[in-house]
Amino acid sequence: MDPPEFPFDIATYKQKSDFEDTYIVNRFIQRRKKILEDSAPRSRKYLKRDHAAANQRLIDDYFANEPTYDDAMFRRRYQMQKHVFLRIVGDLSSSDNYFTQRVDAANKEGISPLAKCTTTM
Numbered sequence: 001m002d003p004p005e006f007p008f009d010i011a012t013y014k015q016k017s018d019f020e021d022t023y024i025v026n027r028f029i030q031r032r033k034k035i036l037e038d039s040a041p042r043s044r045k046y047l048k049r050d051h052a053a054a055n056q057r058l059i060d061d062y063f064a065n066e067p068t069y070d071d072a073m074f075r076r077r078y079q080m081q082k083h084v085f086l087r088i089v090g091d092l093s094s095s096d097n098y099f100t101q102r103v104d105a106a107n108k109e110g111i112s113p114l115a116k117c118t119t120t121m
Helices: 010-038 051-063 071-078 082-095 113-120
Strands: none
Touching: 051 082, 051 113, 071 082, 082 113
């Protein structure tokens, strides 16, 4: 059996392999550090929106027995009479799931159908 033309040295191969592995790992760490420095923070900022209080204000302002604003102001603001608006809210709530009040993942009460329709109109 003839000896190979280029002898293979396992020790040299392992040394080069370790050097390349170290280089790749260090390069990965450098790139990762740069990405983290350049990127914005990933945590979301929580904004406390008091949907229940907003809904109560809406009811007190327009839909209570003695509202803050009278029927003329309601008609001026929404371009329709109150009973028509309430009928639209009822029809949308029964036909489209978006216009219903739901509980979110944090078990907090969502936006009321009145507020959603007010925003939509």
